[in-house]
């Protein structure tokens with residue numbers, strides 16, 4: 121009887137978990153297939169230099185074109201990709217594609233220096249321990265014939281903090297290739313400011329959560345001002361993420377901000393949309 125009771129309780133308890141587990145397993149199977157079939161598309165969000173009023177580069181942002189569910193954003197599959205180890209292959213696909221694509225756009229615009237039109241690529245913290253990572257980055261640059269100064273690797277602040285010594289070693293190696301290093305989502309990962317000095321960092325991206333209320337919330341203002349002045353004194357480039365309104369832009373401009381990314385200027389764009397944007401830019405000159 122006890123056994124039966126246990127069994128039925130098990131059943132009740134298990135119904136929902138069973139469904140969820142099944143869904144997750146299905147998604148995992150789909151994701152494996154997606155990696156094999158390269159069902160991913162890279163979108164590119166412009167990063168604006170507001171002092172020169174032009175596009176300085178792009179952040180590569182992955183999307184999954186699921187055959188039944190349509191476009192799935194990274195927030196809905198990257199953590200599963202991390203748990204299953206698939207994120208290594210995904211980040212590599214994005215890296216290769218982004219390097220090839222930015223080279224084409226540089227060519228179309230006739231830029232003289234690779235540093236004039238750059239591409240940012242996100243690398244998951246799960247890949248830090250992968251000894252192949254640095255050589256993959258080197259190979260992606262070589263295959264694309266890209267100036268290493270054109271590539272910026274984005275690493276989240278929290279990923280840095282999870283394993284500082286492994287991260288530091290990897291960042292040093294990346295710097296050795298001549299690529300730049302960005303701390304992403306800065307301000308959310310509880311890093312001590314001394315890390316800005318310890319790690320070989322070129323760019324700090326101030327997290328969107330501090331930009332949302334920047335024109336009204338004095339705490340956000342204080343944080344943003346502090347990061348800008350730190351950037352200035354330490355020779356770091358600062359990018360404000362997630363700028364959506366004119367008021368936010370005005371505040372940031374008043375604080376001497378140079379680089380801005382956000383819906384106010386552009387959402388992440390398809391390759392075709394960027395082609396059009398760059399063609400218009402050429403006509404403007």
Ligand code: C2E
Pocket residue numbers: 165180181182193194195198207210211214242243244274304305361362363364381382383384388
């Ligand atoms: P992230 O690296 O911080 O990228 C910025 C995210 O903010 C993007 O979301 C972008 O679309 C969004 N965003 C930009 N401007 C605005 C704005 O003005 N308002 C709002 N509400 N959102 C804005 P997305 O594309 O959904 O990517 C989410 C996260 O997924 C990224 O955050 C990054 O952590 C991760 N991710 C994206 N692509 C990759 C990839 O290829 N590899 C890895 N490992 N992670 C990726």
Ligand code: MG
Pocket residue numbers: 179242274304
């Ligand atoms: Mg990023």
Ligand code: MG
Pocket residue numbers: 304305325327361
């Ligand atoms: Mg970010």
Ligand code: MG
Pocket residue numbers: 304305327328361
């Ligand atoms: Mg962010």
